[in-house]
Amino acid sequence: MEWWQDLTLIWTGIVAFAIIMYVLMDGFDLGLGILFPFAGRDTDRDVMMNTVAPVWDFNETWLILGGAGLFAAFPLAYAVILPALYLPLLAMLIALIFRGVAFEFRFKAKSSRYLWDASFHFGSLIATFVQGMALGAFIQGFDVENRAYVGGNFDWFSIFSLLTGMALVAGYALLGCTWLIWRTEGSLQEWAYKLSKPLFLAVIGFIALVSVWTPLANQTIADRWFSWPNILYLSPVPILTAALALLYWRAINKRNEVQPFALSMGLFILSFAGLAVSLWPNVIPPNISIWDAASPPETQEFLLVGMAFLIPTIVVYTIYSYYVFRGKIGEDAGYH
Amino acid sequence: MDIDPLMLSRIQFAFTISFHILFPAFTIGLANWIMVLEGLWLKTGRDVYRRLSEFWTKIFAISFGMGVVSGIVMSYQFGTNWSRWSDITGNVLGPLIQYEVVTAFFLEAAFLGILLFGRSKVPRGMHFFAASMVAIGTIISSFWILSSNSWLHTPAGFEIRDGRFFVTSWWEVVFNPSFPYRLAHMVTAAFLTTSFVIAGISAWYILKGRFAEYTRISFGMSLGLIAILAPLQILLGDLHGLKTMEVQPAKIAAMEGHWEGGEGAPLILFAWPDMEAEENHYEIGIPYLSSLILTHELEGEVPGLKEFAPEDRPYMPIVFWTFRIMVGIGFLMLFVAIGFVFLSWRRRLYDSSWFHWICVAMTPAGFVAILAGWFTTEIGRQPWMVQGLVRTADGVTPSLTTGAALTSLLTFLVTYALIFTAGTYYILRLLQLGPQPHREETTHQARQEAGRPKRPMSVPDERIEPAE
Numbered sequence: 001m002e003w004w005q006d007l008t009l010i011w012t013g014i015v016a017f018a019i020i021m022y023v024l025m026d027g028f029d030l031g032l033g034i035l036f037p038f039a040g041r042d043t044d045r046d047v048m049m050n051t052v053a054p055v056w057d058f059n060e061t062w063l064i065l066g067g068a069g070l071f072a073a074f075p076l077a078y079a080v081i082l083p084a085l086y087l088p089l090l091a092m093l094i095a096l097i098f099r100g101v102a103f104e105f106r107f108k109a110k111s112s113r114y115l116w117d118a119s120f121h122f123g124s125l126i127a128t129f130v131q132g133m134a135l136g137a138f139i140q141g142f143d144v145e146n147r148a149y150v151g152g153n154f155d156w157f158s159i160f161s162l163l164t165g166m167a168l169v170a171g172y173a174l175l176g177c178t179w180l181i182w183r184t185e186g187s188l189q190e191w192a193y194k195l196s197k198p199l200f201l202a203v204i205g206f207i208a209l210v211s212v213w214t215p216l217a218n219q220t221i222a223d224r225w226f227s228w229p230n231i232l233y234l235s236p237v238p239i240l241t242a243a244l245a246l247l248y249w250r251a252i253n254k255r256n257e258v259q260p261f262a263l264s265m266g267l268f269i270l271s272f273a274g275l276a277v278s279l280w281p282n283v284i285p286p287n288i289s290i291w292d293a294a295s296p297p298e299t300q301e302f303l304l305v306g307m308a309f310l311i312p313t314i315v316v317y318t319i320y321s322y323y324v325f326r327g328k329i330g331e332d333a334g335y336h
Numbered sequence: 337m338d339i340d341p342l343m344l345s346r347i348q349f350a351f352t353i354s355f356h357i358l359f360p361a362f363t364i365g366l367a368n369w370i371m372v373l374e375g376l377w378l379k380t381g382r383d384v385y386r387r388l389s390e391f392w393t394k395i396f397a398i399s400f401g402m403g404v405v406s407g408i409v410m411s412y413q414f415g416t417n418w419s420r421w422s423d424i425t426g427n428v429l430g431p432l433i434q435y436e437v438v439t440a441f442f443l444e445a446a447f448l449g450i451l452l453f454g455r456s457k458v459p460r461g462m463h464f465f466a467a468s469m470v471a472i473g474t475i476i477s478s479f480w481i482l483s484s485n486s487w488l489h490t491p492a493g494f495e496i497r498d499g500r501f502f503v504t505s506w507w508e509v510v511f512n513p514s515f516p517y518r519l520a521h522m523v524t525a526a527f528l529t530t531s532f533v534i535a536g537i538s539a540w541y542i543l544k545g546r547f548a549e550y551t552r553i554s555f556g557m558s559l560g561l562i563a564i565l566a567p568l569q570i571l572l573g574d575l576h577g578l579k580t581m582e583v584q585p586a587k588i589a590a591m592e593g594h595w596e597g598g599e600g601a602p603l604i605l606f607a608w609p610d611m612e613a614e615e616n617h618y619e620i621g622i623p624y625l626s627s628l629i630l631t632h633e634l635e636g637e638v639p640g641l642k643e644f645a646p647e648d649r650p651y652m653p654i655v656f657w658t659f660r661i662m663v664g665i666g667f668l669m670l671f672v673a674i675g676f677v678f679l680s681w682r683r684r685l686y687d688s689s690w691f692h693w694i695c696v697a698m699t700p701a702g703f704v705a706i707l708a709g710w711f712t713t714e715i716g717r718q719p720w721m722v723q724g725l726v727r728t729a730d731g732v733t734p735s736l737t738t739g740a741a742l743t744s745l746l747t748f749l750v751t752y753a754l755i756f757t758a759g760t761y762y763i764l765r766l767l768q769l770g771p772q773p774h775r776e777e778t779t780h781q782a783r784q785e786a787g788r789p790k791r792p793m794s795v796p797d798e799r800i801e802p803a804e
Contacts, residue, residue, distance in 0.1 A: 054449035057404060061445045065437045067411050072434040075426020082415025082422075083733045089416055090744045093409050094751050100405040101755055104398050108762045147423055148734045295427045302506050303431045310438040317446045324450055324457050 007301065008294040011073040012283075014307060018069050020272050022062035024175070024265050029056045031176020033099060033124020034169060035195070037117065044188045045117065051183045051329045053103060055321060060100070072303055076147060076293035077283045083149045084142045085134050088156055092130040099123025125169065132168025136161030139214060139275070141285035160213060167206035171268065174199045178261035185328050189257075196252050196260060203264075204245055207271055211238075214278060220286070221278045234277060241270045342732045344741035345417040348748060350714075352409055354707055355752050359403030361706045364474040364523065365530025366396045370451075371471040372557075374464045388550050389467075391771035392534075395763055397452055402759050404445075406752070417741070421721055421731030428494055428501045428509055429484050436480035444473035478523055486515035489713070489723050490583045496725070513583055517576040518713075524569045525709065527561065528669060529702025534558040535672075536699025537767055539692040550771045552686065559676040559685075559695075566673040570666055574629070581630055584723060585639035586648065587716030590655040592626050593619075597640025601626040609652040614642060650718045658711040665705040672698055 029052040039045050052059075071078040082089060098119040106116035137156035142149055177199055180192035215222035225234055244266045251259035281289045294300065370389055377385035411433070414422050450458060450466035458466070493508025494501045503509055538555035541547045581588040589597060593604040595614055603625030607616035627636040641649050672694065679685045721728040 054453040057401070057448060058442070058445040060404075060408070061437070061441050064408060064411050064441060065434075067415070068430070068434045068437045071414065071422060071426055072430030075423055075430055078415045078426065078430075079419040079423035082412060083419045083735050086416050086733075086736065086740050087743070089412055090747060093412060094747055096408060097405040097751055097755060101401055101759065104401040105758055105762060108398075108765070112758075148419065150735060152735075153737060153740050295430060296502055298503050298506075299427045299431055302503070303434055306435055307438065314438065314442045314446075317442075321446045321449055324454055 005291060007297055007304070008073075008290055010304065011069075011294065011300055012290050014311070015066065015069040015073055016272075016276065017311075018062055018065040020269065022059075022066050023268060023272070025059035025062055026056075027172045027268065028052075028175035028179040028261075029059055030099075030124045030128050031172035031174065032179065033120050033176075034128060034173045035176050035180075036121045036124070039188065040191060041187075044191070047184055047188055047329055048180065049103065049106065049120070051179070054325045056103060057100075058318070058321065060096070073295055073300060074283050074290065074293040075295055076288070079147070080142055080144055080149045080284050080288075081138070084151060085137060085156055087153055088130045088134050088137070092127050092134075095123040095126035095130065097123075099127060124172075128169050128172045129165040132165035133157070133161040135168065136164030139164070139279070139285065140217075141287075144284060144288060160217065163206070163213070164210060167203070167210055170199060170202045170206055171271075174203050174264050175261070175268070178264045182257050182261045183327075183329055185330060193252065193255070197249075200245075200248060200252075200264075203267065207241065207267070211274065218278075218286075224278060224280075237270055237274050237277065241267065241274075244270065339738065339742075341736040341738055341741040342729055344738065344745050345732055345736065346728065348417065348741065348745040349413060351745070352406065352413065352748055352752075354710070355756070356403065356406040356410055357706060357710060358703055359399050359406065360474070360477070361526050361529045361703065362533065363396060363400050363403055364478060364526035365528075366392060366399065367467075367471040367474045368527070369530060369534065369558075370396060371464075371467045374467040378460055378464045384549055384553065387771045387773065388554060391550070391766075393452065394766050398759055398763055398766075400444075400448065402755060405755075409748070416744075417733055417736060418721075418731045419733040419735075421726070424500050424726060424731070425488075425722065428487065428503055432480050432484040432487075432510065436477055436484075440473045440477035440480065443476070444470050447473070475523065478526070479519060482519045482522055483510050483512070483515050486518045487512045488721065489518075489717055490514040491722050491725060501722075514576075514579055517572070517579045521569070521572045521576045521709075522706075524565055524572055525702065525706050528565050528569060529706060531558040531561045531565065532669070532672075532695075532698050532700075532702045535562065535695045536697075539695035541770065542686065543689060543692050543696070547770050555695075556685070559672075562669065563673040563676050566666075566669040570670060573663070573666060578630065581639065584716065586641065586644045586650060587655070587713070588630070589639045589641040589643070590650045590652040590716055591659040591712060592630075592638065593652065593656045594626070594638060594640040595642050597638050597643060599627065599635045599637050600624050601630075601638045603629065604656075607656065609656050611649075611652060648719065650716050655712055655716045658708040658715070661708040662705050662712060665701050665708070668698065668701060669705075 032048050032052060036045055036048060039048060067078070070081075100123075102116040102120035102123065106113060106120065109116055133156060136158065140158065140160060143151040143155070174196075177192050177195045181189055181196060184192065215225055224230060244263050248260060248263040248267075251263060279285055281291070283290045283293045370392055373385050373389035373392070376382070377389060447466040447469035450463065451470055454466065455463055487509060490513040491501075492512040493503060493505035495504050496502070534554050535558040538551040538558065541551040542555060577588070577591075589595075592601070593607050593609055593616055594601055595616065600623070602621035602623045604616065604619055604621040607619040607621075609616050624634045627638055628634055630636065630638050641652060675691055675694070676685070679688055679691060685691075717723055719727050719729070721731045
């Protein structure tokens with residue numbers, strides 16, 4: 001392998017890291033928005049928003065890093081995937097706009113408050129569903145000719161992408177629910193505990209469904225997983241998933257507060273790993289590889305110099321920021 | 337004008353970026369103003385600085401939130417509507433934008449949380465540090481985005497292979513010829529914009545006889561900065577113009593309204609440029625002045641639009657007029673600066689209500705000037721997406737349909753109208769409330785009514801909308 005091919009590997013890692021960070025971090029605050037209207041009391045909804053008010057903006061920045069990273073390291077993928085997902089991305093952006101301003105506007109409004117409640121909920125729900133559909137469309141692949149997307153405006157819409165959309169809604173809701181278990185107390189936490197089991201079962205169901213559907217619909221992916229010796233090397237992914245599921249169930253029954261959130265994140269990381277295995281080494285399925293789409297070595301080198309110390313720095317002040325806002329958030333006593 | 341995906345994408349880009357730029361233009365200056373107030377509070381311990389900082393931080397939070405959500409749209413629009421451009425220039429511009437995200441956006445977002453919500457959770461020094469990081473973040477962000485934008489006007493440090501750009505020198509890419517001028521001009525414009533907002537609102541409070549303790553500080557400080565920056569901006573604008581004549585002469589010809597160009601050109605004050613007839617109607621000009629300004633010689637030679645092929649000309653009527661609006665506001669700003677110096681010298685700054693009214697009227701001046709300036713520079717670059725190398729028409733997404741482009745344009749129009757109306761409404765309500773006196777301990781009941789736990793951002797009157 002040439003040296004610049006290693007460089008591309010590193011870049012694939014960085015973009016993947018940005019995407020998984022986005023999913024994990026914005027995932028739980030989008031999940032809160034999905035669960036938002038179902039909370040019992042208005043004060044509960046206040047608390048739900050307050051648990052993420054200081055960090056949501058930061059969480060969402062990972063989405064920009066994912067986009068910018070793709071543009072910088074894989075400009076071809078950026079130029080193909082974004083036009084292919086034109087309408088879903090439009091829906092996602094509009095949803096994120098309404099949801100984002102709700103954080104500022106809701107606490108300033110009185111008579112129009114219900115509008116910002118609605119914009120927070122539907123914004124979160126639609127943004128999540130569309131991200132899930134985009135993922136489904138991505139797995140199914142895009143038509144490319146002459147370095148450009150040549151499919152239609154609605155190619156992303158399919159039964160499979162509807163399924164992945166619903167799966168992501170359930171997944172983010174689970175992250176939001178377990179986050180609440182960790183960061184709240186009293187009746188709100190009780191409510192989150194109650195939700196945590198049915199939500200979890202739904203997520204496991206979706207994971208199973210997508211895991212079965214994907215290889216059935218795609219011979220290459222089936223071969224990747226089920227040929228010898230791959231099946232041996234890849235078996236830890238499903239086995240670990242099952243193990244996490246059991247641990248999760250035990251943690252909920254023992255009313256552990258932190259583990260459910262950590263284990264839900266673990267499920268996301270494993271699903272993401274499973275996806276990466278299925279699609280490797282393509283950045284635009286079905287047949288454009290990371291090396292075909294990569295920007296030239298001089299671009300990747302220039303970027304890597306900075307990322308090498310900037311990404312660790314970001315991680316350090318992420319940890320600091322979460323540390324500052326640690327602890328339970330109650331309806332009257334929070335933020336002391 | 338054809339209603340095709342290209343035209344719709346151009347309108348959409350112009351609209352979304354014009355909307356977006358209003359917020360950075362304001363928050364760059366505001367973040368630094370908050371940093372100064374926090375610094376003064378840390379140093380002197382005078383409560384008035386902390387109150388002022390908290391007041392402006394609320395307005396900052398709304399503006400910044402709107403800037404962030406409209407900014408996310410920008411970062412995806414490059415790919416959705418201009419995918420050919422993304423593929424052609426991605427090797428060069430991708431890293432600059434990536435660097436903006438990792439050096440600026442994360443910094444701002446992380447410390448914004450501490451600035452807004454962390455006052456009671458971190459030491460005073462740390463809170464000031466967070467304010468500083470947000471302020472520095474806004475400047476770093478300007479650095480990268482203006483570097484990228486300038487490269488489109490004055491590309492450097494590259495070679496073209498198979499129709500795509502490859503970098504030969506990163507130094508030349510980042511510090512491309514027009515970048516220093518554009519950065520200085522824009523950051524100064526942002527500081528002026530914020531200063532005029534602060535001065536205008538303070539003048540309004542003075543006229544209404546409210547918040548005297550606070551407004552004397554903010555009125556004096558903002559006008560003091562204007563007195564320095566307004567003349568400086570005219571100088572920077574002149575330098576930027578001279579550089580533009582060197583690197584983008586067609587743009588200068590359109591700005592000045594010159595068809596023929598040549599020696600001893602007049603400064604055209606009023607004209608109705610006609611692209612078809614290649615001439616100006618109703619032209620009023622001052623002889624020799626354009627040559628004098630652009631070349632510093634009466635007989636100096638300036639460019640004319642006819643030197644360029646018709647398909648390579650920017651649309652003169654818009655560029656000509658937006659340029660005049662920007663320059664006109666620049667001189668109004670200078671007059672305010674002179675008025676401030678004069679009144680301060682006569683010690684009549686706080687009891688000259690005519691001057692306060694002028695400041696109130698000038699509150700939105702910076703926003704208008706910035707929009708006019710960006711229209712001048714961006715429409716002046718047309719028909720090029722990358723000056724002289726890639727046409728705008730060649731950058732649009734090939735698969736984009738008129739239906740999809742129209743859908744997105746209309747959606748953004750409606751969304752931004754709603755968001756902007758609501759945001760402006762809440763900001764106006766905050767302004768009506770004004771800086772709030774200190775309340776150390778709120779009662780348990782008051783906190784419950786407020787719906788928000790004890791934090792500096794949300795004293796019980798956080799609900800700024802009247803109950804109905």
